[in-house]
Amino acid sequence: MNRNQADTSTGNILVVDDTPENLRLLSTMLTEHGYKVRKVISGKLALDAAQVNPPDLILLDIMMPQINGYEVCKQLKASEQTAKIPVIFLSALNEAIDKVKAFNVGGADYITKPFQIEEVVARVENQLLIRRLQKQQQEHNIKLQQEISDRQQAQVALQTLNQELEIRVQARTAQLTQANQQLLRLENQLRQALVQEQELNEFKSRIITTISHEYRTPLTTINSSAELLELYRHKWPQEKQLNHLQRIQRKVKHLTSLVNDVLFLDKFEYEKIQLNLAPLDLIKFSEELVEELKMTTAKGQIIEFSYQGDCFQGAWDEKILRQILSNLLSNAIKYSPEVSVIKFQISGQDGKVVWQIKDQGIGIPPEDQLRVFESFHRANNVGNIPGIGLGLSITKKCVDLYNGQITCESEVGVGTIFTVTIPAEQSKLNTEDEPKSKQGFQLDPNKSCQDASKDTSVMNLAVF
Numbered sequence: 001m002n003r004n005q006a007d008t009s010t011g012n013i014l015v016v017d018d019t020p021e022n023l024r025l026l027s028t029m030l031t032e033h034g035y036k037v038r039k040v041i042s043g044k045l046a047l048d049a050a051q052v053n054p055p056d057l058i059l060l061d062i063m064m065p066q067i068n069g070y071e072v073c074k075q076l077k078a079s080e081q082t083a084k085i086p087v088i089f090l091s092a093l094n095e096a097i098d099k100v101k102a103f104n105v106g107g108a109d110y111i112t113k114p115f116q117i118e119e120v121v122a123r124v125e126n127q128l129l130i131r132r133l134q135k136q137q138q139e140h141n142i143k144l145q146q147e148i149s150d151r152q153q154a155q156v157a158l159q160t161l162n163q164e165l166e167i168r169v170q171a172r173t174a175q176l177t178q179a180n181q182q183l184l185r186l187e188n189q190l191r192q193a194l195v196q197e198q199e200l201n202e203f204k205s206r207i208i209t210t211i212s213h214e215y216r217t218p219l220t221t222i223n224s225s226a227e228l229l230e231l232y233r234h235k236w237p238q239e240k241q242l243n244h245l246q247r248i249q250r251k252v253k254h255l256t257s258l259v260n261d262v263l264f265l266d267k268f269e270y271e272k273i274q275l276n277l278a279p280l281d282l283i284k285f286s287e288e289l290v291e292e293l294k295m296t297t298a299k300g301q302i303i304e305f306s307y308q309g310d311c312f313q314g315a316w317d318e319k320i321l322r323q324i325l326s327n328l329l330s331n332a333i334k335y336s337p338e339v340s341v342i343k344f345q346i347s348g349q350d351g352k353v354v355w356q357i358k359d360q361g362i363g364i365p366p367e368d369q370l371r372v373f374e375s376f377h378r379a380n381n382v383g384n385i386p387g388i389g390l391g392l393s394i395t396k397k398c399v400d401l402y403n404g405q406i407t408c409e410s411e412v413g414v415g416t417i418f419t420v421t422i423p424a425e426q427s428k429l430n431t432e433d434e435p436k437s438k439q440g441f442q443l444d445p446n447k448s449c450q451d452a453s454k455d456t457s458v459m460n461l462a463v464f
Ligand code: ATP
Pocket: 327, 331, 332, 335, 359, 361, 362, 363, 364, 372, 373, 377, 378, 379, 380, 381, 382, 386, 387, 388, 389, 390, 391, 392, 393, 416
C-alpha cells in the first residue's frame, strides 16, 4: 500500500509533465536521491494516478494541454482523498508563472526550469517534511481524540458505576433501616412479653400468697366446727349442731367461690373467653338474683329493685352477667351497715341497658376509686371486712367482654354507686353472629328492644 511507502523517509513522488525530457530528467534526479517516482504526461492521468494511489508529493507542470496545472491542482484540492497532498508547480523560465494563482488554487511551492538539482531536492524535501509533520500531527491528534473519547467513556462508565453503587447503597440502607425497625419492633415485643410474663408471675405468686392466706381462716373454722361436732354432737341441742353445720357450709361456699374467682381470672388470662348468648329475660333474672343474695344480707338490709324502659328481652350470657351483678351487689351488701338500703335499678333506653347499684356503705376513698378494678387492690378503709380484691377486676373484664362501661361514684361515709352500661345492640349482634342451632332461638328485632313492662315498678325486699 502506498501509505506505507509514504511513511518512508524517502517519499513517494508523482511527477506530471507533458514534456518527456523534463519528466525523465526529474525522475532520474529524484530516483538518484532515493525517492520513489511515478511519471505521468497529462493532467488527466495525474488526477487518476493520485486518486488510485495517493503520493506524498506532486510535482506539477503548469502549461499542459487539455487540463493545465492550475486546474489539476484545483481538482486535487477539491477531493478529500487528495486534498492534503502538497503540490509543487513546475514552470519554465520563459513561461510566466502566476504565483498568486498558484497559491490560490492550493499550490505549496514552485520550481522554475531549468532545474537545479539541489533546489529541487531542497524544495521537495521541505514539502515532504511538512507533509510528514502534518501526518504526525494528524496521527497525534487522532490519538489524542481517541484518548479523550476513551477517557470520556471511562468517565461515563465511572459515573454509571457510581450511580449504580449509590442506588445499591440506598437500597441496602433502606433494607438495613427496615431490618433495624423490625429488630426494634421485635425488641419491643420481647420487652412487652417479658413485662407481661413478669406481671403474670407476680400475679400468680400474689394468688398463691392470697389464697393460702385466705384459705387458712375458713379452714380453721371448718376444722374447729367439725371437731366440736364430733366431740359434743350428742350433748348439744339440734339447733347448736345445725349452727355449726351451717358455719361449715358457709365457709365451704366461701372457699369454693374463692377458687372459682381465681379460675375465672385465670381463664381470662389464658383463654379467649367468648360470650355464650342465649335468650334471657333481664327482669326475671334480676329478681332471682336478688332472691339469692337475700341469703347473704344482714338483718335490716333492704335491696330495692326497680326497672324502667325497655330492651329487657335479648340474648345475654347469663354466667357473665351473673358475675357482673352478683359481684357489685355482694360488695354493696358487704360494705354497707347492718341497717341500710341498697338500690338496684335497671333501665333500658336508647339501645342501652344501664344497671345501677347504689349503697349507703363505707364508700371508697378518691385515691382508690380507679384502682379498685385492679386485681387484689382493696381500699384502705375496708378494716376487717373480708375480701381479697378480685371481684371488681372480674366484673370489669366481664363488662369489657360486652363492650360495655363501668363507672364508680363514691363518697367515704356516704355511699357508693356503680353504674354498668352495656349496648343492648351488642347482645343482638352477637346473636346474629352465632349459628341459630347453638343459640336455639331467633331474635325478633321488633321484640328485642321492647319489653312488655315499660312501666316503672319497684320491688322491695326486706330481709329480717
Ligand atoms: P372479693 O374478691 O371477695 O370481692 P373485695 O370485695 O375486697 O374482695 P373487690 O370486689 O374487687 O374486692 O373490690 C375491691 C375493693 O373496692 C374492695 O376491697 C373495697 O375496698 C372497694 N369496694 C368495692 N365495692 C365497694 C362498695 N360498694 N363500697 C365500698 N367499697 C367498695
